[in-house]
Amino acid sequence: MTTVRRSDATRAAILEAARERFASDGYERATIRAIARDAGIDPSMVMRYYGSKQGLFAAASAIEIGMPELGALPAQHVGVALVTHFLDRWESDEALTAMLRVGVTNEVGAARVHEIFAAQLGPVTRGVCPDPADAPRRAALVASQILGMALVRYVLLLPPAVEMSAEEVVAWLAPTVQRYLTAEAP
Amino acid sequence: MTTVRRSDATRAAILEAARERFASDGYERATIRAIARDAGIDPSMVMRYYGSKQGLFAAASAIEIGMPELGALPAQHVGVALVTHFLDRWESDEALTAMLRVGVTNEVGAARVHEIFAAQLGPVTRGVCPDPADAPRRAALVASQILGMALVRYVLLLPPAVEMSAEEVVAWLAPTVQRYLTAEAP
DNA sequence: GGTGTTGGTCAACATCCGTTGGCAACGGTA
DNA sequence: TACCGTTGCCAACGGATGTTGACCAACACC
Structure with missing residues (x-):
């Protein structure tokens, strides 16, 4: 049909x-x-x-994050790959900004954010982090940094965040994400 | 009067x-x-x-973040102090969540977030980071992580983020904030 | 005791919203 | 040509919203 x-x-x-x-x-x-x-x-x-x-x-808001294959590359490059990929997706698809903006006020929207991050970010985290038991926590930490950057850069439009180049953002954020994924729990 | x-x-x-x-x-x-x-x-x-x-x-939404005196304590403890303080404020004052939620959909609300972060986080950053010239950028990075955690923990209510203890959040986030403030630019 | 000011209610206005049903034009099919 | 499903427009419904002005009760002060 x-x-x-x-x-x-x-x-x-x-x-x-x-x-x-x-x-x-x-x-x-x-x-x-x-x-x-x-x-x-x-x-x-x-x-x-x-x-x-x-x-x-x-x-x-039917979105596919389209996570790249992270298993193929060495574990210590996951941070860079992840941040780069999210930044690309966000700048090429305004549906992501829509999802974030709506998720903040609308319950269905929030549920949509949950789904997407559980389905797309969850597996990646599980495959990379040392102990699968705290994979959800690590995924949430990664989400907090990535959604936070999306928030200030694409929604709130905080001037310094908007003016930064994509490379600069990656250089700052990648070590953070890398640590949330692979460092041993504090 | x-x-x-x-x-x-x-x-x-x-x-x-x-x-x-x-x-x-x-x-x-x-x-x-x-x-x-x-x-x-x-x-x-x-x-x-x-x-x-x-x-x-x-x-x-007339809010005073009430930034603590960070000049008094050693520079390498600023991350812990900042994250702890923000977490406390957020959990004791729902006006902060209101500000964040409204800032996402309302222009006046977004401007309010700009103001508050410029007025309250700006000076702290300027006093701590190595080169005052890129203080705004560093403040925006700190804001991205702190607002991001507030977003997943208090607004979107992502379960793993909600379940984490305050100490755990501080332990994970403080090194990030510390690096955004004091590490040399990548 | 009268009088002006303050705290509060009530009913209404104009406008906008999501949603619905009817109706006209079009396009393929028999 | 006659027919019928599709595509589109139009006008309206019921309800909710921000906002306004008239009106009433209690209080303070001369």
Whole structure:
């Protein structure tokens, strides 16, 4: 059932407009009317295609972090690889910013963040850290630093954080992430 | 003009209810009606005393981080002191969570976060780091880690982050903050 | 005791929101 | 050509929100 419908272009336009609005305005202020206006169609079309505002957000925030294969490279380079990868993803996909912004105010959004980090960051952590028993804790620590940087750099737009180059961010953050993953517990 | 007005109790009740609502619901979903109901008074009182919803938020998020005197203690203990202090403040004052939650969706809220971190964290950084020229960058790095931990622990409620003890958080985060402040730039 | 100020309630306004149902044009199919 | 599902627009509903102004009760002061 992968037939091409005539409305696919409209569906895509809605999804793109929704991602932009959710990313820049958050869940409550991203109104269906505004999204429809951006997409150049009527608000009722959004409802027909995605059922409800929650349904639209669920569709707009279906994200694959696409974790790289970290098992292949030496354990002491995991920090650099991880930070670099997240930075790339964040700068090329505003759905990530949308997810973060919505996760802060909306319960469904928060659950979405949980899912994604459990499913995508969890396995990587489990494969790298010394004792699998405290893998969740280490993953949470990594998440705190990576989401924190995303917060100040892409959401709060703290000037010094925005002005730093990607290389600089990696150089500062990679040792932190590396330590959270592989250093022995304090 | 510090006379005690008869309405001071009501003003305080409104402010407390507002802090709770802003902290748990964010700016948009924290309605004036709900805040007034919590405070046991009429919504119009909120308007009379605080002018507007923005005014109420401004009053509810007037925060003093109350930075400790870091100049007094040896430079290599600054990380521990800073993380400990922030953790204490965050767990004893829900206005901080409110500020973070609102800062993510509301522009005024974001500006408030900028202010507070510039005014409170800036000077500390400037006094401790080797080269005053890159103090803002170092402050932003520290903010990314501290706000990131606040995000996963108090807002997103990521289970492993919530379950960690305060001592554990300090033990993991302090070396990070210490490095962001005093290590030479990479 | 009258009078002005303060603390508080009530009802309403204008606006916006998510959502719904009806209806017109279009496109392929028989 | 006649038909029917699809795509789209339009107008409206019910409800919630921030905000306002009229009105009432208690208090302070002359």
